[in-house]
Amino acid sequence: MSLASRASRSPLAPKTPATGRTRTAPASRLGRGDRLFLAAVIGLPLAALLVLVWLPALASVALSFTTWDGLDLSGIHWTGLDNYTQILTNYPPFWPAVRHNVLWLLFTALLPTPFGVFLAYQLDQKIRFTRFYQTAVFLPMVLSLAVVGFIWEIIYNPDTGLLNSLLSAAGPAHHIDWLGDPSLNLWAVLVASGWRHTGYIMILYLAGLKSFDPALKEAAALDGANGRQTFFRIVLPALKPVNVIIVVVTAMESLRAFDIVYVLGGGTGSKPGMELLSLLITDNIIGESGHIGYGSALAVVLLLVSLAAIGAFLVQTFRKEDT
Template sequence: MPHATARERRTRRRGLRRRFTARDLAVIGVLLGFAILLDLFIIWGPTVASITLSFSSWDGLSDLNWVGGDNYDTLAGGDYPPFWPAVRNNLLWIAFLGLVATPFGLLLAVVIDRGVRFSRFYQSTIYLPVVLSLAVVGFIAQLVFSRDQGALNAILGNQDNPTDWLGDRDLNIWMVLLAAGWRHTGYVMILYLAGLKAVAPELKEAAAIDGANERQTFLRVVFPTMRPVNVVVLVITIIESLRAFDIVYAINKGRNGLELLSVLVTDNIIGEASRIGFGSAIAVVLLTVSLGFIVTYLVQEMRGEERR
């Protein structure tokens, strides 16, 4: 059997040589090699550097001083006050986008997929915020939720005693989440619209013949069929939640109740303090949280595929 396997490998190699000339293989090698080197330089290089620097105390100019796990002890022990509020806010972003904005985007996709009148108009209008960056969404949020000249206070008639939607620590995080959810909903809607179009009509017809109503058909047939789309939506939701930066920085530089891990990384690495080692430790925490959510879900999905 091993001899037959070796023969098959030689046969496949000969077939590969017949299909591709030496020049073709050289071009493929150069293109793949360039892409791999670029990936290593842009993504994995800084990742490894951040992990390494997180065990140091360095300002970018003086000598590198290794401090072991002191940076992580400072974060865990509460000696850096903005850290735990930032962790709480990042988890709140995940919960809001995952449990509110994402289901709402799915609902809109289902309604539009049924062919309601002016569905093209609704689809374009709801998707429009997706083409805007979160920084622009942050500026729009300021126009809407501003205390003195905001549209919301004008609509509510609160000019005499205006509500400080973005200055009140108990309110501003929810206003920002509404603005971010407004953008995220359109993105999710488009993804689920594509998934709904890919569901075979025969599956719905078979469910109807078996006596399933529309709700049962969607929950037991359509939604499970869109499993690949569900994975993509979940990963995008987690990434969008954890990399959020622009919108809170545009509003108040991510302070006064809008702290996020990404803002703390920026403030420590390129801010006045230049605590590159400490900022790298926060970046590693952010990376760990991101990988924890995504890897856990993907492993469960792969195990589910193996069972099926």
């Protein structure tokens, strides 16, 4: 027997296809142009993220342990934990701002978010003019929060606003200062924010419903389940990834609320009843007070609260999924 035939019968010999074609060599490594393209596509966004996000965040953490007026670098003095101590003990607006942020989160989670999910589920049905309804509900999301604030400022105007005009047409003349009354202004801003947030949640959930298998709904209907039972027992558990995204988005939107409050509140120096952590940070860093240390410490506190809330929810969610 020849050496060639023995080699062909050896189990270690490479096998060739039955067609007799020669095996193609593995693809060569990326060329120089490909590497440059990948470096540009990946490296530039990472560099921008590092310069515009992470470096300012780390600088803010460092400045939170100092006192500085923001003008002269030689005026930076190390104070340790004094800023945090003063925030938690001798800084009166802090705790009202925390309460308002918690109230903002509860309001957004209990009213606009479920209403957006409800609209998405209804618009997913085969009804007439569904495209028109989707556009009408999502339209506020296209606008920036600043524009939304200007629109609702016109609606809440105590003299010529739409809301007071409607109330006056329905009965005695009303002159309610919706944005000036400390007992009403925060609720007025929450309604304006919820108007925009509803469309955002509707689009997110509607996208998830479009990928849902309709055969599951048909099977539930054959088993005698009504619409409410089908949604809570079939659709809602199946769209768990979308639910996680919605909860995280709702928490982030509530904790970083700023634009619409800034517009309706008349800029920095928030009105009584409209204190939020984001406004306190702005007032101390870029406001007239120039307390960069205080503002940075507040920013760190807000960052830690956000990470703790969202991280705890994600860990608990994925832990249940693994079990």
